[in-house]
Amino acid sequence: MSEGLDKPIQFLKGVGPRRAVLFEHLGVRTVFDLLHHYPRLWQDRHETSDLRRPAAPGLIVLRGRVLRAASRAAGPRLALYQATLATSHGKVECVWFKHLSRRFDVFRALKKEVREGADLWIVGHADPDLIGIREVRVDEHYPLEDERWRLHVARTVPVYALTEGLSQRFVRELSHAALKLAADETIDAVPPEFRTKRRLLAAPQALRGLHFPRSEAELEAARSRLAYEELLLLELAWILKRRQTRGLAKGFGYEIKRTLLSPFRQGLGFELTAAQKRVINEIFEDMRASHPMTRLLQGDVGSGKTVVALSALLLAVENGGQGALMAPTEILADQHRATLDRFLKGLPVRAISLTSRVSKKNREKLLAAVAAGEADLVVGTHALLEEGVRFKNLRLAIVDEQHRFGVRQRTTLRQKGSLIDLLVMTATPIPRTLALALYGDLEVSTIDEMPPGRTPIKTLIASPAQAMAAVRREVLQGRQAYLVYPIIEESARLDLQSAKAEFDRLSKEVFPDFKVALIHGAMPGRRKTEVMAEFSRGEKHILVATPVIEVGIDVPNATVMVIQNADRFGLASLHQLRGRIGRGAAESTCFLIADPRTPQARRRIDTMVETADGFRIGEEDLKLRGPGELLGMAQHGELTLQVADLFKDAELLAHARADADEVLSADAKLSRPEHALLRRRLLALYQSRWNWIDLA
Numbered sequence: 001m002s003e004g005l006d007k008p009i010q011f012l013k014g015v016g017p018r019r020a021v022l023f024e025h026l027g028v029r030t031v032f033d034l035l036h037h038y039p040r041l042w043q044d045r046h047e048t049s050d051l052r053r054p055a056a057p058g059l060i061v062l063r064g065r066v067l068r069a070a071s072r073a074a075g076p077r078l079a080l081y082q083a084t085l086a087t088s089h090g091k092v093e094c095v096w097f098k099h100l101s102r103r104f105d106v107f108r109a110l111k112k113e114v115r116e117g118a119d120l121w122i123v124g125h126a127d128p129d130l131i132g133i134r135e136v137r138v139d140e141h142y143p144l145e146d147e148r149w150r151l152h153v154a155r156t157v158p159v160y161a162l163t164e165g166l167s168q169r170f171v172r173e174l175s176h177a178a179l180k181l182a183a184d185e186t187i188d189a190v191p192p193e194f195r196t197k198r199r200l201l202a203a204p205q206a207l208r209g210l211h212f213p214r215s216e217a218e219l220e221a222a223r224s225r226l227a228y229e230e231l232l233l234l235e236l237a238w239i240l241k242r243r244q245t246r247g248l249a250k251g252f253g254y255e256i257k258r259t260l261l262s263p264f265r266q267g268l269g270f271e272l273t274a275a276q277k278r279v280i281n282e283i284f285e286d287m288r289a290s291h292p293m294t295r296l297l298q299g300d301v302g303s304g305k306t307v308v309a310l311s312a313l314l315l316a317v318e319n320g321g322q323g324a325l326m327a328p329t330e331i332l333a334d335q336h337r338a339t340l341d342r343f344l345k346g347l348p349v350r351a352i353s354l355t356s357r358v359s360k361k362n363r364e365k366l367l368a369a370v371a372a373g374e375a376d377l378v379v380g381t382h383a384l385l386e387e388g389v390r391f392k393n394l395r396l397a398i399v400d401e402q403h404r405f406g407v408r409q410r411t412t413l414r415q416k417g418s419l420i421d422l423l424v425m426t427a428t429p430i431p432r433t434l435a436l437a438l439y440g441d442l443e444v445s446t447i448d449e450m451p452p453g454r455t456p457i458k459t460l461i462a463s464p465a466q467a468m469a470a471v472r473r474e475v476l477q478g479r480q481a482y483l484v485y486p487i488i489e490e491s492a493r494l495d496l497q498s499a500k501a502e503f504d505r506l507s508k509e510v511f512p513d514f515k516v517a518l519i520h521g522a523m524p525g526r527r528k529t530e531v532m533a534e535f536s537r538g539e540k541h542i543l544v545a546t547p548v549i550e551v552g553i554d555v556p557n558a559t560v561m562v563i564q565n566a567d568r569f570g571l572a573s574l575h576q577l578r579g580r581i582g583r584g585a586a587e588s589t590c591f592l593i594a595d596p597r598t599p600q601a602r603r604r605i606d607t608m609v610e611t612a613d614g615f616r617i618g619e620e621d622l623k624l625r626g627p628g629e630l631l632g633m634a635q636h637g638e639l640t641l642q643v644a645d646l647f648k649d650a651e652l653l654a655h656a657r658a659d660a661d662e663v664l665s666a667d668a669k670l671s672r673p674e675h676a677l678l679r680r681r682l683l684a685l686y687q688s689r690w691n692w693i694d695l696a
């Protein structure tokens, strides 16, 4: 790279060692970094033409001449500086507030700049009530005699992520200086043929356009060019990671012996759906390949992923290997364990559970069994990832509810065995383009069919009275019910019904004749397990719960769910929760008690009433929330996307993917000089973050 770009920003005018440290908090060390510290948003700071309709709520931008100015005390610790400005809107009173200091005149600088006869730009806020009397609280002001005002007003200005001690104004001026110094030296990481093919701006133009756009169109062109670059790097990273895995040899083979698989199938008590059979075949084919499997299994809540997982685990065990099944919560791990016990009854398979709840002594015994190969299957939570867990012969690891784990955790699990097969499962299906961006190293299998005999769940908006009456009716017919509340304890601030308080009321007043149980996340794990087991055995009629039951609970006799404050839940959560009912042949109903106060909340509730299709719900959720939130910030961070928006930029992503393929088929290791910069940026971004890659 060049002189200018590599220059530490410490040596830029006005920075110095103290501020340089602050910039390091933002990950900015060099001029190059500063140019790639993109604005978070942009603010329209053209002169306010109508005081009653500011560009942003409360934001006022004015130009005028100071008629008079004076300071005075405004309270015991506060001083105020006031200037009357002649503007195109007439006279406007401008006020500056500062904390008083005994040691120096807090308005010294201001008095020099804001003096009678001076021409000024001001940027400030006004209460709607005060606009009538034209009083503006000033946030920033710029004397016209100092040309720098052109960066801050009468245009669209960038707004950056800051850290304590750095001001927006300073970072803005510094970015501008950096652009002047080095933008032209920025060599394009994107190879020229793709720039032409995709009609992209050159890098220097794009950087200028992003930081200081002169129009909406320029901003969008700049953003999409830089988004393309991010996506190209991401796709390159995925392809390389995948290629690397595919180049590895597992060193063991599988034979479908059926010694366990056949009796397992026969003991299920139901026929696998066509979709289950198809995905099992896909998985088996992967497992029998010479390189390690990395596959994502997606299927809606209740589509029967567990038996698919079990089939794969049994194939590993049939071949003398060990299998691990990792779940995000203890309840779910317990549930899996119970399912395992049910379906493996009578089979010579030794399964154990490892959660954080296992006592220390017991844990040592279990770990020894795992290390000696005396346990065939290990079910657990994050506890499986811990140091002390060593397998004798781990061949297959399955991660349930993949969206709760990141790329890094996936890799850690994989490292528990040398080159093992990995299957991750999710019930939050996402559109294919997005799946590729997020799990680009994974092959995807989809269960797109529900087991037969399910009656679709009815979803209704109801009053508490209606919902409770329905619960009573169902319980009297021998069914069970879930009543879900968003939080545990009563909170004065939020007017939410809490599970604990409601549990007391319901069990004493509303359903004194039924057996009511309570489960919530803050309960000790052992207690949770007991309650769940009682409910599963039908010893309790009603389970009052927080969203801890969101995943994994499987009680086919439960046919009613009431979700209190449903408007406070996210769409994916609501869908997961609802998936706890409708697991048997009887008709199930989900009652939503809601008071949606925003259009989004209303939309979520309507979506739930309209559809039970997980794919549609996933898409809707994405629209309402954006992928960042949907997928968890941890994962989003792993992708290092600053300007690309996986949802909005779906087409750009497809282009980037195709182009990444093309680049790598011509230059598999990015060793050509024209790819040097791509290679360098790729390694800088993903090498350590993903715990990966050799491009040697």
Ligand code: ADP
Pocket: 270, 271, 272, 273, 276, 299, 300, 301, 302, 303, 304, 305, 306, 307, 427, 451, 452, 554, 583
């Ligand atoms: P999920 O995909 O949400 O993890 P599960 O694996 O928990 O779904 O399956 C939901 C329920 O459906 C379980 O009770 C399971 O035993 C049952 N099930 C799975 N496959 C079939 C099938 N082919 N026919 C009937 N019931 C099935």
Ligand code: MG
Pocket: 305, 306, 400, 552
């Ligand atoms: Mg499941």
